[in-house]
Amino acid sequence: DTAVSQTPKYLVTQMGNDKSIKCEQNLGHDTMYWYKQDSKKFLKIMFSYNNKELIINETVPNRFSPKSPDKAHLNLHINSLELGDSAVYFCASSHQGSPLHFGNGTRLTVT
Amino acid sequence: QQQVKQSPQSLIVQKGGISIINCAYENTAFDYFPWYQQFPGKGPALLIAIRPDVSEKKEGRFTISFNKSAKQFSLHIMDSQPGDSATYFCAAASNTGKLIFGQGTTLQVKP
Numbered sequence: 063d064t065a066v067s068q069t070p071k072y073l074v075t076q077m078g079n080d081k082s083i084k085c086e087q088n089l090g091h092d093t094m095y096w097y098k099q100d101s102k103k104f105l106k107i108m109f110s111y112n113n114k115e116l117i118i119n120e121t122v123p124n125r126f127s128p129k130s131p132d133k134a135h136l137n138l139h140i141n142s143l144e145l146g147d148s149a150v151y152f153c154a155s156s157h158q159g160s161p162l163h164f165g166n167g168t169r170l171t172v173t
Numbered sequence: 174q175q176q177v178k179q180s181p182q183s184l185i186v187q188k189g190g191i192s193i194i195n196c197a198y199e200n201t202a203f204d205y206f207p208w209y210q211q212f213p214g215k216g217p218a219l220l221i222a223i224r225p226d227v228s229e230k231k232e233g234r235f236t237i238s239f240n241k242s243a244k245q246f247s248l249h250i251m252d253s254q255p256g257d258s259a260t261y262f263c264a265a266a267s268n269t270g271k272l273i274f275g276q277g278t279t280l281q282v283k284p
Binding site for chain 2: 066093102103104105106107110117118152161163164166
């Protein structure tokens with residue numbers, strides 16, 4: 063009964079490939095996020111969706127495309143992967159200003 | 174531009190001691206200041222949060238001190254325990270809902 067679940071937990075792929083990370087929340091929250099945590103543990107917001115509508119889009123390469131089929135899901139698709147994309151990607155959700163609930167992350171390694 | 178600056182980067186404390194982590198922010202529009210705790214392989218989890226209308230908030234061994242005029246806030250962990258060893262992030266948000274994180278502090282509590 064994990065509140066925010068991400069799959070896969072680990073993703074190892076080669077440069078140039080396209081990959082997706084899935085996220086689902088069962089908390090009934092209306093807002094979902096993607097955060098990137100780099101090797102120095104710095105957390106930076108990438109995107110935010112509210113009821114399937116994009117509301118925050120930070121300066122992220124357009125190789126990254128979020129997709130929200132419904133308000134319980136927010137997937138992240140990455141095209142033409144680069145070495146610098148290696149990081150841990152966290153999905154999170156919140157509801158009407160409530161604290162963010164994070165998933166346990168997807169560690170992406172690009173070789 | 175780092176809107177939330179956190180220090181120290183790492184901290185070693187003896188069991189039973191007090192751990193103190195400091196944060197400073199620049200944007201006066203911020204009105205919500207949470208602290209998150211992250212264990213290895215897990216996502217960040219909300220520890221305690223404060224709004225600028227109070228100068229201190231205490232929950233168990235964890236206390237946030239807030240200085241609005243100095244634009245600074247800090248986390249105090251009293252009677253630190255080895256189980257408190259984790260990475261701690263301060264954060265700040267305005268009514269846009271976008272949470273800006275500090276750089277993180279890795280705390281090690283020695284038995």
